[in-house]
Structures are given as C-alpha cells and as structure tokens.
Ligand SMILES: Cc1cc2nc3c(=O)[nH]c(=O)nc-3n(C[C@H](O)[C@H](O)[C@H](O)COP(=O)(O)O)c2cc1C
C-alpha cells in the first residue's frame with residue numbers, strides 16, 4: 001500500500017533516529033505529492049500548522065490518515081503533534097485508515113440558546129430524513145447569527161431564519177459558498193447574508209487612516225494618545241472589561257519586540273457584534289489597531305478570526321491586501337489567522353496557543369500575556385470592537401465617550417440582542433441602560449403574544465436573571481453582586497414560553513462540549529452538573545458544592561463561569577425546580 005520514504009545512503013544500516021520522520025508511520029507517496037502541492041511556496045513553520053490543516057480540509061473535505069502522516073513528515077513534526085491539533089478543533093474531520101470520509105456536504109444547525117428557543121431542534125430532527133445520507137447534519141454551537149435564529153450553515157453558506165425548505169433548497173443548488181457582500185447570489189431564498197460595506201477606497205475618501213498616518217508620521221505624541229484612551233474610560237469589550245488605555249501603558253512598559261493579537265473569535269453564545277461591524281466597516285478597527293500598534297510600539301499584528309465567519313474572512317483578506325498595496329503610511333506586518341471551531345480559543349491565552357499552531361488550551365497565569373504572550377513576547381491582546389472605537393474616541397475626544405452612558409455609567413455598548421423581541425440585532429446604546437429600557441427603546445418591544453420572563457445579561461457565561469430584576473443598569477461591575485456579569489454584552493430575552501431551567505441545560509451542555517478538558521473541575525464538573533440538572537429534582541446542596549469547586553479550581557474563565565446559569569436558577573427561579 002504505502003512505502004516508507006527511502007533512507008539516504010549514509011543512513012542505511014544505522015539505527016540513527018531520522019529527525020522529523022513520523023515514528024511508526026509510512027508516508028504514502030501520493031499523499032506526499034498532494035501535500036507538497038498544497039504547501040507549494042509556503043514555509044514549513046510550526047505556527048502555520050492549523051492554516052495547512054485548513055488547506056487539506058478545504059481541498060479534500062476531511063483529513064485522511066495518509067495526509068496527516070505526509071503533513072507531519074513535510075513539517076518535520078511528530079505525528080502526535082499534528083494529530084492532537086487536528087482532533088482538537090470541531091471543523092477538522094480526521095478520518096482514520098479504513099474509515100469512511102464524511103459526505104461532501106455538511107449542514108450545521110446551531111443549537112445554542114437563541115436558536116434553541118427558535119426551534120433549532122425541530123430542524124436537526126427533521127433534516128436527516130429529508131436530505132438523505134449523502135448530506136451530513138450536525139448540531140453546532142453558536143455561529144454568531146443569533147439575531148436571525150434559527151441559523152444554519154450549508155457548507156460555508158450561512159442561512160438566517162433557517163427552515164427545512166430553505167436548507168433543502170441550498171443543498172439542492174449545491175450553494176455551499178458564502179455569498180459576496182451585498183449579493184443575493186447563491187441564495188435561492190434571496191436572504192441578504194452580509195450587506196455591502198465601506199471598502200478601502202470609500203474609507204480613505206471619507207478621511208479614514210488620516211489619524212493613523214498623523215500618529216505614525218510623528219504629528220502626535222504617544223503619551224498624549226494613551227492619555228486620551230485612559231480618560232475616555234474605554235474598557236475591553238471582549239468580556240473582561242480591562243481598561244484599554246491602562247493595558248496599552250502596561251504592555252508598552254514591557255521589553256521590545258512586542259506583538260499584538262486581535263481577538264475576533266466571538267464564540268460566546270448570543271454575541272454577534274464583531275461580525276456586525278466587520279461586515280459593515282472593516283477598516284475602522286484596522287485603523288484602531290494601527291494606532292494602538294504605534295502607541296505601544298508593536299512589531300507585528302496578528303488577527304484571529306473565527307472559522308464560522310467565512311464572509312468576514314473574504315472581506316478582511318481583500319481589504320488588508322488593498323491597504324498593503326497602497327498604504328497611507330508605514331505599516332507593521334499584519335497576519336490573518338483562521339480559527340477552526342473551538343469556543344475556548346476566544347480565551348486570550350488559548351487564542352495565543354492556537355495562533356502558534358497548537359491546541360487551544362489556556363495557559364496558567366502568571367505570567368500574563370501582556371508579559372509573556374504570543375511567541376513568548378509581550379502581547380497587547382484586544383477584542384476587535386475595542387479597537388473599533390479608537391479612531392472615534394481620538395477624533396471626538398475622551399469626554400465625548402465618557403459623557404455617554406446612563407444611570408451613572410459611562411460610555412457606549414454594542415448590545416447583541418436576540419430572543420423574543422421584535423427587533424433583535426446589534427443595538428448601540430448607553431452603558432448602564434437597563435434591559436427593560438433596551439427592549440422598549442431599541443428592540444421594538446417583546447414579540448406579540450410574549451411576556452418578558454427572564455434574560456441573559458452576558459451571553460452563556462453571565463448568569464440568568466428574572467424580568468423582575470430588569471431595572472439593573474447593564475454594565476461592567478453592576479451585575480456582580482447578583483452573581484452575573486455583562487461580558488460581551490450579549491443579551492438574550494426569554495418570554496413566558498421559556499423556562500430558565502431549560503436555558504440552563506442548554507448552556508451547561510455547551511460548556512461541557514466546549515471545555516478543553518485540561519483541568520478536572522471543569523471537564524468533570526460541567527458533565528456532572530449537566531447530569532444533575534437533567535434530573536427532575538435538582539440536588540441543590542450537591543450542585544452548590546460542585547459549583548464552588550469549579551469556580552475555585554478551574555484554570556480559566558470557562559470553568560469558573562460555567563456554574564453561573566445553575567446558580568442563577570437556584571437563586572432566582574426556585575419555582576421552576578421545586
Ligand atoms: C472562555 C472565554 C472565552 C472568551 N471568548 C472571547 C471572544 O470570543 N472574543 C474576545 O474578544 N474575548 C473573549 N474572551 C476574553 C479574552 O480572554 C480577553 O479578555 C479579551 O480578548 C481581551 O481584549 P479586550 O481587553 O479588548 O476585551 C474570552 C474569555 C474566556 C474566559
């Protein structure tokens with residue numbers, strides 16, 4: 001079947017270990033040829049491993065054992081290193097020798113919380129019978145289209161407001177590619193998947209990059225720009241809310257060379273604000289990144305984009321190329337990296353591991369990524385939306401941003417709202433707005449026939465609150481006393497048709513499936529919690545003890561926050577569990 005590559009003459013007869021030859025596996029010559037063709041002209045660098053796995057998956061629809069052996073050999077990596085990375089990510093289909101490859105078309109149906117309450121499970125139940133065995137139907141975690149739930153993806157073609165008929169039509173038309181922005185082509189149902197956007201020429205014509213140029217060309221002082229950022233009160237919008245200006249200052253104090261890592265993983269169920277801005281105004285955050293890179297004296301910029309955002313990837317590839325072809329000023333190298341389906345890679349140190357071509361397993365801290373981050377260099381890591389605001393804050397002044405806000409809070413928040421409201425979507429509103437105000441002023445009220453019952457104030461991780469607690473200002477810090485947090489400002493609205501216990505099961509199942517498995521309290525705790533809450537009567541003392549262990553002993557925020565929905569139900573919805 002397959003032949004081991006012939007040894008070089010000088011090695012024959014020796015028992016010397018051949019460096020980089022995968023142990024116990026033989027390289028199939030045809031697979032080697034195919035891998036060499038896919039990697040033609042590309043460096044055999046370890047950090048590009050995930051990119052190369054994507055090339056194989058995109059070209060062949062799966063990762064065969066022969067291709068993985070050939071890739072390991074080509075990259076001089078141990079087979080286990082390639083295998084452990086390939087099997088970590090949901091979007092890679094590793095096919096062992098003798099196993100059948102998956103069907104050519106895969107339909108992923110999101111069954112995270114907003115899609116769950118919009119009927120996703122009916123789709124996953126009905127589709128296999130209708131589409132037949134030549135199409136694979138998988139359930140998937142949030143794909144960042146919660147405002148048009150239930151959402152599905154046919155190949156790489158996202159489908160808002162999915163129905164069995166729409167999915168079947170896309171499959172029949174073999175429409176598996178993401179449509180071009182603003183186009184309705186490749187969508188028999190004429191859904192607009194992503195709108196037309198402000199491209200490089202438009203952005204520059206409207207004054208874009210003038211600010212970055214003035215910084216980089218020396219017209220502004222670094223300390224002044226950092227001071228404006230600090231005074232604006234802008235906090236990181238990826239979830240943790242660390243003050244942006246302070247982060248710039250602390251990374252700038254670390255030794256050069258420094259790197260920047262931009263987090264566009266957006267995996268928190270209910271969150272889709274980064275996609276919203278990327279699909280409309282992609283250069284705004286790039287300009288913010290260039291300004292931050294100048295202020296902190298960053299050598300290179302890495303962007304990590306979740307794999308689900310195929311349309312955004314096409315936009316970014318095109319627009320970064322346009323920027324680099326005709327730069328307004330000197331640019332640092334900009335690298336765009338593709339995730340591969342793993343919620344945990346949004347956690348900052350896991351993301352760095354993934355950019356380095358490894359499994360996305362969070363690192364133990366200290367050291368923090370600001371000190372020892374990407375490729376062991378001090379790293380400024382930011383959520384994409386945090387950088388989106390840099391230009392406007394510097395142009396309009398710190399006071400402009402700080403003077404926004406309500407109920408004693410400062411700034412603006414891009415709320416991703418989904419669930420039982422008339423107008424779900426990204427709503428830019430004052431920080432500190434309450435959920436009741438958000439529903440009334442921005443979301444057109446509740447859906448007809450639905451009464452407000454409960455809400456998630458911060459995606460899957462931020463806990464669950466009853467409607468009676470709908471007057472709490474939504475912002476960083478304001479929800480902590482209730483065992484909740486705002487995180488990435490993903491608000492999911494439930495009505496009297498929903499149950500907090502049902503939501504908690506969905507959320508814990510998500511955490512259990514997305515735990516990286518590295519630490520026991522999280523790996524075992526999420527699975528155990530799920531079993532306990534699936535019972536009719538909850539063992540509350542045991543659930544409390546388990547939650548405490550998870551919060552105290554998990555390495556990262558996933559395991560620490562995973563018990564929040566369960567604790568919220570016990571505290572605020574006792575009527576549902578007794
Ligand atoms: C489990 C987990 C998932 C996360 N997912 C994301 C994400 O998808 N996007 C993001 O920007 N931050 C995410 N974060 C927060 C990041 O760790 C980090 O705080 C953030 O990227 C820093 O940027 P910022 O200061 O601009 O918010 C996540 C954190 C945890 C614990």
Ligand code: SF4
Pocket residue numbers: 344361362514515516517518519520522523554555556557558559560
């Ligand atoms: S808490 Fe969970 S996700 Fe985080 S490192 Fe531990 S096992 Fe992995």
Ligand code: FES
Pocket residue numbers: 110111112113114115116141142143144145146147149150151269270271
């Ligand atoms: S797309 Fe389904 S919950 Fe987000």
